[in-house]
Amino acid sequence: MIRPHLLNRLLAALLLAMAVLGLASPAQADVQMSFYSITGSLTGGRYPHAFVVFDGTLADGTRVNTNYGFSARYTSQAITYGPAEQMIQTETPRMVARSNRHFTVTVSDRQYRRLLAEVIAWRDYPGPYYDLDERNCIHFVARLATLVGLHADVPYRFIQEPKEWLNYVGRNNPQVHATEIP
Numbered sequence: 001m002i003r004p005h006l007l008n009r010l011l012a013a014l015l016l017a018m019a020v021l022g023l024a025s026p027a028q029a030d031v032q033m034s035f036y037s038i039t040g041s042l043t044g045g046r047y048p049h050a051f052v053v054f055d056g057t058l059a060d061g062t063r064v065n066t067n068y069g070f071s072a073r074y075t076s077q078a079i080t081y082g083p084a085e086q087m088i089q090t091e092t093p094r095m096v097a098r099s100n101r102h103f104t105v106t107v108s109d110r111q112y113r114r115l116l117a118e119v120i121a122w123r124d125y126p127g128p129y130y131d132l133d134e135r136n137c138i139h140f141v142a143r144l145a146t147l148v149g150l151h152a153d154v155p156y157r158f159i160q161e162p163k164e165w166l167n168y169v170g171r172n173n174p175q176v177h178a179t180e181i182p
Helices: 004-021 077-081 093-098 109-123 137-147 162-172
Strands: 030-038 049-057 063-072 086-089 100-107
Touching (some): 063 109, 086 109, 137 162
Antiparallel strands (some): 063 086
């Protein structure tokens, strides 16, 4: 018969060994999803834009460091007259560094995979899908935000104002501790 104090020691040793080996609990993802705006200007050669950045590590050890925005494939007057061919746009590290980070949330592996599936769905939608008033970069980021539980409606006054819209989303989701960008 094992004495209770020996049983407790064995149990403690087993729990310690499991923790050291990473067996005590399932690994958790540590991926940060940050919401960005580019102020931009027509005279500066860059349109205002909203996008998200993913940075961290999935539970299986896969490193994530990428960003996604939604845009018309060809910027021309044609995009103001109805749906245009779409693309998923990624920003250079330099452009990310020069952009406005409004807030960041942590996402699980499951959420990250669901978000990635949504990015692919917008990218691969058959036919012209980008619409300046109904499916632009703000609508895309709003969809991703709702998938992680944020309140992210797009009032008409913000449909072409990414910085102002992300400030609005930050105000409506105090749990994200957003930085108001002037």
